Amino acid sequence: MSGGDQEPGRYYVGVDVGTGSVRAALVDQRGVLLAFADQPINKWEPQFSHHEQSSEDIWAACCVVTKKVVQGIDVNQVRGLGFDATCSLVVLDKQFHPLPVNLEGDSRRNIIMWLDHRAVSQVHRINETQHSVLQYVGGVMSVEMQAPKLLWLKENLRETCWDKAGHFFDLPDFLSWKATGVTARSLCSLVCKWTYSAEKGWDDSFWKTIGLEDFVADNYSKIGVIGADVRGHGLSCEGQPVTSRLAVICGTSSCHMGISRDPIFVPGVWGPYFSAMVPGFWLNEGGQSVTGKLIDHMVQGHAAFPELQAKAAARCQSVYAYLNSHLDLIKKAQPVGFLTVDLHVWPDFHGNRSPLADLTLKGMVTGLKLSQDLDDLAILYLATVQAIAFGTRLIIEAMEAAGHSVSTLFLCGGLSKNPLFVQMHADITGMPVILSQEVESVLVGAAILGACASGDFASVQEAMAKMSKVGKVVFPRLEDKRYYDKKYKVFLKLVEHQKEYAAIMKGD
Template sequence: MPGGGQEPGSYYVGVDVGTGSVRAALVDQRGVLLAFADQPINQWEPQFNHHEQSSEDIWAACGVVTKKVVQGIDVNRIRGLGFDATCSLVVLDKQFRPLPVNHEGDSHRNIIMWLDHRAVSQVHRINETKHGVLQCVGGVMSVEMQAPKLLWLKENLRETCWDKAGHFFDLPDFLSWKATGVTARSLCSLVCKWTYSAEKGWDDSFWKLIGLEDFVADNYSKIGNQVLPPGASLGNGLTPEAARDLGLPAGIAVAASLIDAHAGGLGVIGADVRGHGLACEGQPVTSRLAVICGTSSCHMGISKDPIFVPGVWGPYFSAMVPGFWLNEGGQSVTGKLIDHVVQGHAAFPELQAKATARCQSVYAYLNSHLDLIKKARPVGFLTVDLHVWPDFHGNRSPLADLTLKGMVTGLKLSQDLDDLAILYLATVQAIAFGTRLIIEALEAAGHSLSTLFLCGGLSKNPLFVQMHADITGKSEEEQRRSLWAWQQICPAKNRTGLEIAGYK
């Protein structure tokens, strides 16, 4: 992150906008976490597969968390601010006011979220063109990327949104603009979600071919014609107005942003593991796979040369680690799927009551309940007759088929707490098998991977970590050693990830 001097007492603020909440962290120049805060954000689902948020609501939540983390410190020692966020689409008019992305005309809801699947017919038509830019998204564009969403807006909300629009931002770039007044976009977001090339720039022929020639005509001013590498300093830093909103000093450096998964990937794929006895010590950084697991999961691998992997996004040059090519696999819902399965079960009220009585989360309770019913066998064998196909929201990688649906086989008539615990386990296992399938696709194309690095909310769940270790081929004993070692690197106060050393 850009900033001033490195004298003792310098602070930096990072803001992470996830699907369901905004988080802020205060760190010192060594990266030690000093304070943390989070704040929930609103979501709307006006109809099935339409998911919307509000840029005003998200910016207000950013102010809540930044003000909390700087309480009690000398804010004049803050040297820099950085944002990351989900790759959702923010729509503003020519005066930077919110525009509606819905048929109801509610301009407060001006964000089409990353997981929104309204643009199915648009993405099918884009993929039928077989344009060359599709080679850098695994051969098939995802409905979760920005081009199909933009085309949907043009075809469905012409008068209320499209004709009035002045600016289309990826959410990370909206936040950096809001902080600085600079409309420059981050290379990370444009390369990964908008078909921009770090080497060639925009491809006019693609936008004309899919019916969005509007962008070509105005020299891409609405979607970004100034592009900066992640971490580059933006303009004159934090504006006085944004400083008041965030409770931070005006003029501090603000960095060009990152997509949230890519910020996590950058953080863990470059982790210093020297002196901890891990199998990955001394191996090249290209042997690591970062798995960022929260509402969805992203699998980030880097290489010195471009590797084209069918069904896996990329290769993207310098989109995450400068000078390296990035491949990004993913599962469209993971944490959200686990919540869906558990909360929809008939025994969920009983689970809630028992977990509350023990002052535990429902997942901590389920993990302990599985230990009670596993008997002499390893816990993974409880699902020998129960299987889950996890693509409830389509498959992002490597099948790249948004039409796929989920499936459960092996259900019984009973619906007690044991059944819920085993269904939860089967869902976690299914997600881990999805990770294994992505790893196999990456390796078949030329990646050489030996280490998984996990971060994100699901990495705090020991069962989720254990199943990924088991299903990708790691023994329980070795996994426990890796978990212990990672906890020494990232103590409980600063627990940002878990490592599974050497999945082979």
């Protein structure tokens, strides 16, 4: 604590609700992280493609981690609290009690998670309408958005859920309501996942066309009164226009956020969304449905995983830190990326969000051998990381073909802590990757929103300038460009072949 006649310390709390855990940080006015805590949260998968959580469980976890990070601090000095969370759907009744989103009638499980794919037939019917609002979500709506999930509830859980529902929240807006008692929704949530337009408001004809006229009738009171305009944050990058940066938030899944002064319509990429992230700019959001989850899936399913766990534990390392060092051991004289010269992965094990917008696509691996040792596991891990980076390259190329001009990547989220993941993104896109000085940059971002809400800063931009700083810049190994260009050709062939196989199987 500062002494004398200096201003007493001012602190902000950032809370990040991910797919598997809630994390919190105490941050000071300079953006320095002073305390950190995390808490796992429950997930249910009652049947394939159904993924559910509990809003009460998540809120309890938020309370636990927040209390931990403010221990020893005068709470009067905590000036603001900011949340970020997955775009999962929370369902409450008119008295704000949880309602079941499942066939079992378990009201604890009142959240349909972002990665839930139960509403496949609903999203097909919505896309068949070819309604004009769809041009603002890349031409076709994703099964991960809220409209198909709402329609599924109406068609499948009419009596136990739909007819009793009083409030549908995007998870971050639910957290804001729990913290403040205010039901107002954020512009970011409604624009990006609910088809709201910052310029025109709700489009009544869309909801009536898809069979959800209920919302129009009650003046949209169940899904959102616009209130606090909660916007995201970026980092300053000298000498380049803000529109040349692509922010990649990479955790269980990945989001690719690019902005433009004028609306750019990118087939298969969500948006353009006006003022959803940066005031006055249009946002396009690409994404990969599984990234961190895919890496875990590939590594944990390999026969050598128990050996990997034992060796990593013996060194007090994470399994990924151990794999990275193991790759350095086996690469010999060649660059590490060259170990996958004959092993290639197509990463859409949970369908493709962008830019192909095809949830029927599957994962592919070519080049498998009979060996099941640790070398084999490490190289499969590397090929998976590379596949995710090639997916990012494909999204960037789609955005650039439509009119974006991207020259720099900004990475944050859990996977940005993995140096191999970062280097592969630089090498495969051919662009420098900028990392925040604070490793937990997502939490600092949430705290920045809390700092702005406190009134201590005049704007989000001022809070960003004072509280976020560029740390490391990772440059691409341009001498390896030819190799990655060849692997990228194979990457594109994989999906081309998968579509051919599907056509053969559907034919006579």
